[in-house]
Amino acid sequence: MGAMSVDMSVELGGLKLSNPVLLASGTCGYGLELTPFLDLRRVGGVVVKGISLEPRDGNPPPRLAETPCGLLNSIGLENVGAERFLSSRLPQLLATGATVIVNILGSSAEEYAAIAARLRDAEGISALEVNISCPNVKAGGVAFGQDPRAAAQVVEAVRKEWGRTLIVKLSPNVTDVTEIARAVEAAGADAVSLINTLLGMAIDVEQRRPVLANTFGGLSGPAIRPVAVRMVWQTVRAVKIPVIGIGGIASARDALEFLLAGASAVQVGTATLADPGAAARIVEGIEEYMARHSITSVSGLAIGQVPGRRAGARFVWRLQ
Amino acid sequence: MGRTSVSARVVENRPIAPGIYRMGIEAPWADGLVMPGQFCMLQAACPGSSDPLLKRPLSVHDAEDGVAWFLYRVVGKGTGLLARLVKGDMVAAVGPLGQPFPSLAGRRVVFVAGGMGVAPLPLLARRRRVMKVLLGARREEELAVLDVLDLPGIEVEIATEDGSVGHKGLVTDLLPPFLEGGVEAVFTCGPMPMMREVSRMCGARGTACWASLEAAMACGSGLCMGCAVRKAGGGYLHVCSDGPVVDAAVIAWG
Numbered sequence: 001m002g003a004m005s006v007d008m009s010v011e012l013g014g015l016k017l018s019n020p021v022l023l024a025s026g027t028c029g030y031g032l033e034l035t036p037f038l039d040l041r042r043v044g045g046v047v048v049k050g051i052s053l054e055p056r057d058g059n060p061p062p063r064l065a066e067t068p069c070g071l072l073n074s075i076g077l078e079n080v081g082a083e084r085f086l087s088s089r090l091p092q093l094l095a096t097g098a099t100v101i102v103n104i105l106g107s108s109a110e111e112y113a114a115i116a117a118r119l120r121d122a123e124g125i126s127a128l129e130v131n132i133s134c135p136n137v138k139a140g141g142v143a144f145g146q147d148p149r150a151a152a153q154v155v156e157a158v159r160k161e162w163g164r165t166l167i168v169k170l171s172p173n174v175t176d177v178t179e180i181a182r183a184v185e186a187a188g189a190d191a192v193s194l195i196n197t198l199l200g201m202a203i204d205v206e207q208r209r210p211v212l213a214n215t216f217g218g219l220s221g222p223a224i225r226p227v228a229v230r231m232v233w234q235t236v237r238a239v240k241i242p243v244i245g246i247g248g249i250a251s252a253r254d255a256l257e258f259l260l261a262g263a264s265a266v267q268v269g270t271a272t273l274a275d276p277g278a279a280a281r282i283v284e285g286i287e288e289y290m291a292r293h294s295i296t297s298v299s300g301l302a303i304g305q306v307p308g309r310r311a312g313a314r315f316v317w318r319l320q
Numbered sequence: 321m322g323r324t325s326v327s328a329r330v331v332e333n334r335p336i337a338p339g340i341y342r343m344g345i346e347a348p349w350a351d352g353l354v355m356p357g358q359f360c361m362l363q364a365a366c367p368g369s370s371d372p373l374l375k376r377p378l379s380v381h382d383a384e385d386g387v388a389w390f391l392y393r394v395v396g397k398g399t400g401l402l403a404r405l406v407k408g409d410m411v412a413a414v415g416p417l418g419q420p421f422p423s424l425a426g427r428r429v430v431f432v433a434g435g436m437g438v439a440p441l442p443l444l445a446r447r448r449r450v451m452k453v454l455l456g457a458r459r460e461e462e463l464a465v466l467d468v469l470d471l472p473g474i475e476v477e478i479a480t481e482d483g484s485v486g487h488k489g490l491v492t493d494l495l496p497p498f499l500e501g502g503v504e505a506v507f508t509c510g511p512m513p514m515m516r517e518v519s520r521m522c523g524a525r526g527t528a529c530w531a532s533l534e535a536a537m538a539c540g541s542g543l544c545m546g547c548a549v550r551k552a553g554g555g556y557l558h559v560c561s562d563g564p565v566v567d568a569a570v571i572a573w574g
């Protein structure tokens with residue numbers, strides 16, 4: 001880097017991170033699988049694969065289908081469950097020096113609360129990220145994240161059990177993402193992250209059947225980035241809590257789109273699957289960009305805070 | 321385990337049979353570290369392009385003097401772009417990955433191969449892990465790769481469905497004499513129906529059988545849990561990290 005030193009640190013609802021680039025849930029395993037390729041201290045934090053109270057087997061294969069500049073997945077939230085995560089994954093992950101954020105999932109508000117309570121006693125977990133894109137079994141399988149009331153109930157239940165930073169991960173499969181964002185903010189979330197995958201489908205035209213055994217899957221990768229940037233831009237302007245931008249980030253340029261839109265941090269997902277060192281490259285690229293544009297602090301990147309460009313615009317929006 | 325993610329130089333890449341290429345890349349692990357049956361995730365380096373998005377899994381075909389070799393069939397976009405590479409071009413490579421064939425030193429091991437299932441053979445031969453290969457094909461043309469396989473000290477028996485070379489019928493027809501003769505293990509790599517039958521035959525005789533599995537894969541390194549295969553007792557294992565070589569008895573072959 002040049003002569004200028006840049007401040008890459010950010011704060012997310014009480015959680016201080018060394019830089020704004022996190023590894024997205026479900027694309028970095030339990031973190032440990034990446035250590036041959038990436039020093040986990042180089043990224044702001046590791047969001048581990050979604051954990052449920054009990055282990056889950058996940059969906060039948062095939063679970064993956066590549067699409068133009070995208071990936072459809074129907075992993076089905078396979079995970080080792082809270083107990084095994086705590087006993088055989090978390091200690092090794094903490095030993096790497098990584099900042100650990102645990103993504104959680106459940107089928108009812110009570111289940112989310114129970115897993116938060118179980119994780120509370122474990123030392124070293126910096127934050128929870130609540131995945132509300134899961135079906136709510138008590139509401140006929142409609143995802144919590146598609147209903148502001150159900151989303152708020154989950155967040156309230158988790159909030160009672162969890163005093164540290166609480167991030168809520170929003171589903172893009174809604175008409176107005178800001179409505180859900182405001183509901184979870186009111187329910188006590190410290191930050192929101194978005195977007196989770198977009199519901200999609202691919203058909204094998206020779207076999208004349210859906211490619212995925214589950215028929216539908218979640219679309220991720222560069223194909224979804226413009227949708228994600230738009231939703232992040234809207235959400236930044238709708239809530240007061242920090243927003244974490246996710247969706248198709250594969251380079252520093254891509255990450256900067258989200259930071260300029262007002263995101264306080266970003267997560268790198270599918271790009272890590274294609275290139276396990278992607279996140280470290282992105283951190284370096286952001287540092288290089290800031291030096292080149294003489295910007296000293298990454299937290300000042302948002303459009304509206306960049307000197308001379310739409311000064312104050314972000315503030316005005318928030319007051320509306 | 322010595323796995324790396326690197327940009328590697330292509331030392332050779334040429335067609336050896338219609339639609340089948342052999343490619344060598346410079347790899348720091350290509351001497352001692354890589355084990356037979358392991359694979360790499362490969363992608364022709366196209367900076368800034370995200371289509372195709374993911375690397376493609378290919379078995380390590382051979383490894384010697386710092387060069388890792390791959391034998392691949394051009395199937396679609398990913399392998400099509402690999403086929404266009406020439407000496408000096410760069411390829412993005414993650415590996416070596418996955419569980420290898422077990423080392424059964426001094427044991428009598430038969431390898432049952434079909435189609436591109438021959439890919440891991442030269443490295444197995446180099447490490448003296450196999451004594452006999454049974455190779456199946458539909459017709460003679462599919463055996464063209466055999467001419468370039470360097471398999472010192474290994475006998476190959478052939479079965480073709482049309483009888484143009486060797487035994488007329490399925491490769492699995494060749495297996496019973498070996499099972500009865502008391503081979504200690506069978507390795508298999510190729511189409512699922514062939515591996516299912518090999519596994520069934522070995523299971524019936526109580527002969528150990530290891531199969532090299534394929535599944536759609538995104539990362540190859542245990543990050544995404546995408547490459548699931550159903551286990552005999554329920555639940556799934558992951559081809560990239562529990563395999564690709566697995567004890568055939570643990571698979572629900574369906």
Ligand SMILES: Cc1cc2nc3c(=O)[nH]c(=O)nc-3n(C[C@H](O)[C@H](O)[C@H](O)COP(=O)(O)OP(=O)(O)OC[C@H]3O[C@@H](n4cnc5c(N)ncnc54)[C@H](O)[C@@H]3O)c2cc1C
Nearest residue numbers: 376377378379392393395396397398399439534535536564
């Ligand atoms: C562990 C492992 C080792 C392999 N070793 C070899 C080898 O040594 N030589 C060889 O010729 N082939 C091998 N294959 C198969 C090879 O990976 C596929 O042929 C290749 O991915 C096709 O990619 P494509 O873009 O050309 O084809 P497309 O059909 O365009 O691919 C579309 C998508 O489907 C996936 N896909 C397609 N066919 C397969 C397949 N058979 N297995 C897994 N994913 C597939 C691709 O990775 C890609 O994501 C191996 C597969 C695995 C899992």
Ligand SMILES: Cc1cc2nc3c(=O)[nH]c(=O)nc-3n(C[C@H](O)[C@H](O)[C@H](O)COP(=O)(O)O)c2cc1C
Nearest residue numbers: 024025026050131195196220221247248269270544
């Ligand atoms: C294979 C795979 C598994 C995922 N698993 C989870 C998960 O368990 N929990 C979750 O909240 N998001 C999960 N996601 C969503 C990602 O964290 C991310 O929100 C999404 O993929 C968009 O980002 P990307 O385009 O950078 O991948 C998964 C995504 C993929 C591709």
